Amino acid sequence: MSARRKLVAGNWKMHGSRSSTDDLLALLVAGLDGLSCDVLVCPPYPYLAQAHTVLQGTGVVLGAQNLSEHVEGAFTGEVAPSMLRDVGCTHVLVGHSERRSLYGESDAIVAAKFVAAQAAGLVPVLCVGETLAEREAGLTQGVVDRQLDAVLQVAGVSAMRQAVVAYEPVWAIGTGRTASPAQAQAVHAGIRAVLAARDPEVAAGVRILYGGSVKPQGAEELFRQPDIDGGLVGGAALVAGDFLAICRVAN
Numbered sequence: 636m637s638a639r640r641k642l643v644a645g646n647w648k649m650h651g652s653r654s655s656t657d658d659l660l661a662l663l664v665a666g667l668d669g670l671s672c673d674v675l676v677c678p679p680y681p682y683l684a685q686a687h688t689v690l691q692g693t694g695v696v697l698g699a700q701n702l703s704e705h706v707e708g709a710f711t712g713e714v715a716p717s718m719l720r721d722v723g724c725t726h727v728l729v730g731h732s733e734r735r736s737l738y739g740e741s742d743a744i745v746a747a748k749f750v751a752a753q754a755a756g757l758v759p760v761l762c763v764g765e766t767l768a769e770r771e772a773g774l775t776q777g778v779v780d781r782q783l784d785a786v787l788q789v790a791g792v793s794a795m796r797q798a799v800v801a802y803e804p805v806w807a808i809g810t811g812r813t814a815s816p817a818q819a820q821a822v823h824a825g826i827r828a829v830l831a832a833r834d835p836e837v838a839a840g841v842r843i844l845y846g847g848s849v850k851p852q853g854a855e856e857l858f859r860q861p862d863i864d865g866g867l868v869g870g871a872a873l874v875a876g877d878f879l880a881i882c883r884v885a886n
């Protein structure tokens with residue numbers, strides 16, 4: 636039995652409205668009563684302050700889906716790390732595959748965002764994962780190691796004490812195709828081994844989430860794997876009953 640407490644995170648992506656945010660959060664807060672896993676929700680930027688008000692005192696923590704690597708300045712359309720803190724975020728996703736592929740975020744930018752998040756007192760959830768072509772070419776662990784190493788080079792391994800890693804194979808995101816528990820476990824163990832080579836204690840403590848078509852069915856077996864410490868949930872995080880069911884099996 637691992638000493639790491641499970642964490643279930645919901646990435647709402649670009650979905651919702653003011654009223655659906657209130658509705659979903661109310662259902663989550665009511666349904667989570669009595670559960671002991673950690674729960675994080677990441678609504679879109681405009682709803683963060685509202686979500687913070689609803690979540691205060693509930694134990695559910697709040698994260699953003701992205702942040703600027705800059706402290707402040709002439710960066711039209713960007714959101715500073717301190718602003719996220721200011722509206723009640725404790726966490727932020729960094730390097731989600733959609734940011735990497737659709738918005739050209741390089742390993743270097745992701746590393747800079749990771750550092751900027753921690754400098755503002757936010758816990759970064761560092762997302763890593765390979766494409767289908769990379770998996771089929773046998774490059775999975777190499778890609779994930781490169782993405783992780785880019786952050787470790789800049790931030791140092793001890794920064795991982797205040798961070799979460801999320802393994803999200805790109806081919807499993809939004810496709811209904813989940814990695815098998817064995818496939819996911821193998822990569823999670825590989826991530827932990829990379830960290831252990833630098834600092835075994837840090838490696839033993841860091842939570843590594845699995846993401847990619849996580850649904851209530853199948854979540855239990857994923858979460859039973861020794862190196863899977865919870866989930867980063869997309870589509871199913873928008874359906875209160877599904878998200879709650881996933882939290883329940885992580886409990």
Ligand SMILES: O=C(CO)COP(=O)(O)O
Binds near residue numbers: 731809848849
């Ligand atoms: O990208 C994801 C979470 O960050 C996963 O999304 P889905 O659960 O919709 O596949």
